Amino acid sequence: MQCFGLELFSMVHISIRDLTKRFGNQTVLDRVSLDIGEGELFFLLGPSGCGKTTLLRHLAGFYQPNEGQILFDGDDVTRLPAHKRGTGMMFQSYALWPHLNVAQNIAFGLEERNRPRPEIEHRVAEALEVVKLDGLGTRKIAQLSGGQQQRVALARALVVRPRCLLLDEPLSNLDAKLRHEMRSEIRRICKEFGLTAIYVTHDRDEALSMADRLAIMDVGRVVQSGTPEEVYRNPASRMVAEFIGESCFIPGTVQAHAADGLYEVQTSFATLRARLSSPDWQPLHGEKTLLSIRPEALTFGHLLNSPNHFPGHIVDTTYLGSTAQYKLRIQNGPEIMVSEVNPSPVRQPSDIPVRAMAMPQDIVMLRGE
Numbered sequence: 001m002q003c004f005g006l007e008l009f010s011m012v013h014i015s016i017r018d019l020t021k022r023f024g025n026q027t028v029l030d031r032v033s034l035d036i037g038e039g040e041l042f043f044l045l046g047p048s049g050c051g052k053t054t055l056l057r058h059l060a061g062f063y064q065p066n067e068g069q070i071l072f073d074g075d076d077v078t079r080l081p082a083h084k085r086g087t088g089m090m091f092q093s094y095a096l097w098p099h100l101n102v103a104q105n106i107a108f109g110l111e112e113r114n115r116p117r118p119e120i121e122h123r124v125a126e127a128l129e130v131v132k133l134d135g136l137g138t139r140k141i142a143q144l145s146g147g148q149q150q151r152v153a154l155a156r157a158l159v160v161r162p163r164c165l166l167l168d169e170p171l172s173n174l175d176a177k178l179r180h181e182m183r184s185e186i187r188r189i190c191k192e193f194g195l196t197a198i199y200v201t202h203d204r205d206e207a208l209s210m211a212d213r214l215a216i217m218d219v220g221r222v223v224q225s226g227t228p229e230e231v232y233r234n235p236a237s238r239m240v241a242e243f244i245g246e247s248c249f250i251p252g253t254v255q256a257h258a259a260d261g262l263y264e265v266q267t268s269f270a271t272l273r274a275r276l277s278s279p280d281w282q283p284l285h286g287e288k289t290l291l292s293i294r295p296e297a298l299t300f301g302h303l304l305n306s307p308n309h310f311p312g313h314i315v316d317t318t319y320l321g322s323t324a325q326y327k328l329r330i331q332n333g334p335e336i337m338v339s340e341v342n343p344s345p346v347r348q349p350s351d352i353p354v355r356a357m358a359m360p361q362d363i364v365m366l367r368g369e
C-alpha cells in the first residue's frame with residue numbers, strides 16, 4: 001500500500017529558453033529565460049498584465065509559444081499536451097465542483113486517470129491528512145470556509161503526484177489572517193515533499209516570505225531574478241526597487257570612488273556615500289545616478305562619524321503600531337520616508353529640525369535615468 005503514498009513525488013528541473021508569446025500583435029512574453037531547480041519554490045512576481053499567468057499556462061501546457069522551449073529534466077515538453085506533463089495546478093478561484101463532496105473533488109484527477117478504487121481511497125485519505133482536513137472527506141464544498149476550500153484545491157493538485165506544482169495567486173481570495181496561515185502551509189508541504197513549485201503573485205510580502213528564489217517580470221520580460229534577499233538588497237532598477245519594497249530615490253552625480261567599493265555621490269543637499277547595486281556597472285566621475293534608500297535603512301540621530309546625514313523636518317506621520325512611518329522633508333532636497341520600529345513616543349510633524357542617517361551599505365546606486 002505504501003506505493004500509493006504521496007511521498008513518491010519526483011522533482012523536476014525546469015528550463016525555460018527564450019520563450020516568446022504573441023497574442024495578435026501584442027508580445028506578452030518576450031524571450032523569457034529561467035532555470036528552476038529541483039525542489040525549488042520559485043515565484044513569478046510583477047505588476048498586473050506583465051505576463052505571469054501566461055508564463056505559468058505555458059508550463060502547464062495550456063498555451064503554445066511562438067518561439068522558445070520548455071524543458072523538464074532536459075526533455076523538450078514545449079509541444080507536449082497538458083495532460084501528459086504531470087503538472088498540478090492551483091488557481092485563485094478554487095475551481096472546485098460544488099456538487100461533489102471534498103473527497104470526490106480530490107479524487108477527480110485520479111478517476112480521470114482510471115486508477116483502481118483502493119489506490120484512489122488511500123491517496124485521497126493521505127492528501128486530506130497532508131492538508132490537515134482529515135475527517136472532512138464527506139463534507140459538501142459549500143460547508144467549508146475559504147481557507148478549507150483552498151486546502152481542498154491544494155490536495156486535489158497534490159494527489160496526482162505532480163512533477164511540479166503551479167500556483168496562480170492561490171491566496172488572493174483569502175483574508176489576511178488565513179493568507180498568512182496558508183503561506184506557511186504551502187511552503188511546508190512543498191518542502192516536505194521536495195516539490196518543484198512555481199507560484200504567481202503580485203503580493204511582494206508573499207514572495208519575500210515564501211520564495212527560495214523569485215523573478216520580477218515587467219511587460220513580458222524577466223527584469224531580475226535571485227533570492228528574495230538578493231533582489232531586495234540589490235535591485236537592478238527603480239522598477240524592481242519599488243516593486244519589491246518601499247524606497248525613496250534621490251538623484252545625484254558620481255564624484256569619486258571611495259574606499260571599500262563605495263562611491264561618493266553629490267546630491268542637492270549633501271555628498272553621500274553609497275554602494276553599487278550591481279558590479280556590472282562601473283560609473284565614471286560625473287555620471288548620473290539614482291540613490292535608492294529603504295525607509296528602514298534610515299534612523300533618527302546624529303553620529304559624528306556617519307557620512308550620510310539627512311537634515312530636515314517631519315511633515316507627516318503614519319502610526320502603524322509596531323512601526324511609525326515619517327515623511328521627512330530634507331533641507332534643499334526631496335522628501336524621504338523614515339521607518340521607526342517600536343516608536344515611543346511617536347514623533348509628530350513639526351518645523352523643529354531633525355536629522356536622519358543611513359549606512360553607506362544601505363544606500364544603493366542605480367544607473368541614472
Ligand SMILES: Nc1ncnc2c1ncn2[C@@H]1O[C@H](COP(=O)(O)OP(=O)(O)OP(=O)(O)O)[C@@H](O)[C@H]1O
Pocket residue numbers: 023028046047048049050051052053054055202
Ligand atoms: N488568451 C489571451 N488572448 C489575448 N490576450 C491575452 C490572453 N491572455 C492574456 N492576454 C493578455 O496578455 C497580457 C498578460 O496577461 P497575464 O494574465 O499573463 O498577466 P499577469 O501578469 O498574470 O496579470 P495579473 O496579475 O493581472 O493576473 C495582458 O495584457 C492580457 O490582456
